Amino acid sequence: xxxxxxxxxxxxxxxxxxxxxxxxxxxxxxxxxxxxxxxxxxxxxxxxxxxxxxxxxxxxxxxxxxxxxxxxxxxxxxxxxxxxxxxxxxxxxxxxxxxxx
Numbered sequence: 100x101x102x103x104x105x106x107x108x109x110x111x112x113x114x115x116x117x118x119x120x121x122x123x124x125x126x127x128x129x130x131x132x133x134x135x136x137x138x139x140x141x142x143x144x145x146x147x148x149x150x151x152x153x154x155x156x157x158x159x160x161x162x163x164x165x166x167x168x169x170x171x172x173x174x175x176x177x178x179x180x181x182x183x184x185x186x187x188x189x190x191x192x193x194x195x196x197x198x199x200x
Contacts, residue, residue, distance in 0.1 A: 134175070142167035 146163035147156075156164065 138168055138171050141171065 142164055145167055146160050148160070
């Protein structure tokens with residue numbers, strides 16, 4: 100079975116792409132690209148001197164980038180866990196998990 104649904108259903112014409120799977124893949128790609136761009140801009144602003152003196156990162160910049168990226172994903176993970184907990188609590192309380200919207 101293919102990720103994009105190629106050949107996933109026998110009734111689909113040969114070579115047809117599952118449109119829903121394609122839309123989901125594109126949405127996921129957009130989210131990943133957005134996260135990547137946020138990490139780059141945030142960590143670049145924090146760790147890289149605006150006046151480039153060398154073509155490569157120095158040791159301090161490399162360490163800062165490593166820590167910044169690790170912290171970014173650690174916080175991202177914690178926020179995701181909290182949102183899941185809040186959604187589960189709202190759903191258990193009879194809500195639809197929409198966080199009061």
